[in-house]
Amino acid sequence: MNSRRKLSVALGVGALAAPFASLAQPQSAKVARIGLLGPASASSYASSVETLLASLRNLGYEVGKNLVIESRWAEGKSDRLPELAAELVRLKVDIIVAFQTPGAQAAKQATSMIPIVMAPAGDPVGTGLVASLARPGGNITGFSSATAELGAKVLELIREISPSVRRVAVLANAADPFTKSYLGQLEPAGKTLGIEILTHMVRGVDEFDAAFAAMAKARVSAVVVQGSLPRQRAIELALKHRLAAVSSTTGAFAEAGGLMSYAPILADVYHGAAVYVDKILKGAKPADLPVQQPTKFELLINMKTAKALGIKIPNSILVQAT
Numbered sequence: 001m002n003s004r005r006k007l008s009v010a011l012g013v014g015a016l017a018a019p020f021a022s023l024a025q026p027q028s029a030k031v032a033r034i035g036l037l038g039p040a041s042a043s044s045y046a047s048s049v050e051t052l053l054a055s056l057r058n059l060g061y062e063v064g065k066n067l068v069i070e071s072r073w074a075e076g077k078s079d080r081l082p083e084l085a086a087e088l089v090r091l092k093v094d095i096i097v098a099f100q101t102p103g104a105q106a107a108k109q110a111t112s113m114i115p116i117v118m119a120p121a122g123d124p125v126g127t128g129l130v131a132s133l134a135r136p137g138g139n140i141t142g143f144s145s146a147t148a149e150l151g152a153k154v155l156e157l158i159r160e161i162s163p164s165v166r167r168v169a170v171l172a173n174a175a176d177p178f179t180k181s182y183l184g185q186l187e188p189a190g191k192t193l194g195i196e197i198l199t200h201m202v203r204g205v206d207e208f209d210a211a212f213a214a215m216a217k218a219r220v221s222a223v224v225v226q227g228s229l230p231r232q233r234a235i236e237l238a239l240k241h242r243l244a245a246v247s248s249t250t251g252a253f254a255e256a257g258g259l260m261s262y263a264p265i266l267a268d269v270y271h272g273a274a275v276y277v278d279k280i281l282k283g284a285k286p287a288d289l290p291v292q293q294p295t296k297f298e299l300l301i302n303m304k305t306a307k308a309l310g311i312k313i314p315n316s317i318l319v320q321a322t
Contacts, residue, residue, distance in 0.1 A: 032061060032281050035088035036071040037107055038099030039078050039228050045099060047252060051267050052097065052119070055274030076205040076230035078175035081106035089114060095277055100228045101178035104129050108140055115286045118142030119273040122178035124291055133291040141286040142276060143269045144293050150248035151182060151224065152189035154262050157299070158222050158246060159193050160317060167196045169220040171211060174201040176228045186224065205230045212237040222246060231256055242309055254300035259309065264294030
């Protein structure tokens with residue numbers, strides 16, 4: 001039996017279907033230089049980058065032939081992002097693919113000329129990255145995540161797994177401009193569900209130990225980990241303190257050992273990001289490409305972790321699994 005169950009929920013018509021109907025070849029032999037920028041570690045983005053590169057290959061771009069990739073990862077230290085973004089600008093990359101809101105913000109601050117594709121960013125309008133989803137303006141477009149809204153859904157799932165839960169911690173990223181929107185959805189949802197939300201703001205992985213020690217002292221039942229923070233250390237500390245760790249950012253969180261994730265299917269985002277990269281390399285302007293939102297989501301539960309924590313996943317959740 002698999003150690004986890006997966007639930008894929010399709011919401012609405014897939015907005016990204018049309019671009020994949022025909023995969024065109026690049027019209028120029030020019031070598032494209034693409035910069036990748038994100039707040040977490042290279043290992044955190046490995047599967048995402050693999051999906052992005054596979055989609056670019058389908059569009060006719062291949063590393064070593066007509067494609068050069070310049071990767072810059074902050075390794076969980078968001079204060080490094082401005083200099084990493086500046087490095088990509090100095091390298092004169094053709095496009096920056098920015099992962100998560102801190103990456104997109106650092107890229108925007110570094111350049112107003114080089115096109116930027118968000119892959120994805122939370123609440124890009126509220127954080128000032130774009131003017132609107134339909135007409136982003138400037139040099140940024142790409143994909144918005146639905147993480148803020150999904151945070152409330154994660155709290156509902158925690159309550160369904162453990163009806164007696166009264167207190168949940170949030171490990172929040174103090175360096176992420178999206179955090180305000182993220183907490184703005186979680187805190188009202190907590191009040192509605194009768195769950196007290198205890199927020200622990202951290203700026204990097206070196207502050208995790210103290211935060212988790214405080215959570216254990218406060219006797220919280222679970223911790224919601226914001227996606228722009230390094231997930232592996234958070235998962236390790238949650239298991240050490242016997243806390244149910246959940247995420248609303250990526251399914252990789254549960255695959256890495258977290259109890260549960262409810263998040264967009266990010267493979268769709270990276271396929272779409274590749275299409276936008278191709279369009280921009282062929283002359284499209286980011287200002288004319290609308291910011292797209294995810295339409296498919298998945299629930300992942302790591303049954304091995306549930307067993308280790310002594311948590312019984314109710315049938316009301318398991319029966320939804322496909």
